[in-house]
Amino acid sequence: MLASPSPPVTADDLDLAVQLAVAVLREAPPAAWEGKAGSLEWDCWETVEHLSDDLFAYAAQLGPKTPSLDGEVPFVWESRRPGGPANAIHANRKAGPAGLLQVLEASGALLVAMVRTTPPQTRAHHVFGVSDPEGFAAMGIVETLVHTHDLAQGLDLAWSPPAGMGPVATADRSHGRSALTGPLCVQCAAPTGTRENS
DSSP states (O other), rough: OOOOOOOOHHHHHHHHHHHHHHHHHSSGGGGGGBBBHHHHHHSSHHHHHHHHHHHHHHHHHHHHSSSOSSSSOOOOOOSSSSSSBBSOOOOOOOGGGHHHHHHHHHHHHHHHHHHHHOOOOOBBOOOOOBBOOOHHHHHHHHHHHHHHHHHHHHHTTTOOOOGGGGGGGOOOGGEEEEEETSSSSSHHOOTTTOOGGG
């Protein structure tokens, strides 16, 4: 008997993942954001910036009327310290954790909007191959779930994504891979300063 096909990954699924992440991260004490995010070399603040940047970058790839199939939209990505993530998105530290989470929520909303409004036949570049809007939504969910896990470890928060998150919630961290998208977060394992690897 053939397994029934998985339901499509939607903008609503992505929105739920981002909203769940923001809700749990709001519980972190203000002083905890400087600690490491799980097994990453980045602190929790940088990890939220990285996640925000991923969501923003996926939205940007879908933005042009004729998206590139062989390269990223040429934003400048830079690290703010040696070993830090190379991002186009950085939160103003003076805004505190509430401002940081607003950056995350806004970046997620940009991708949600692009997934909702981009025709499903549209294709755009990703380092692992060309993707459609549903694929970018799925990658956004994986990034959100994985990095919220990292952040929950670093911030000492309870985090368990709902079983209803679908196949993207079944990422296997021990092998650094997801059956859906390949490596869970390439930039996390990539040499610093190499945006093309994320």
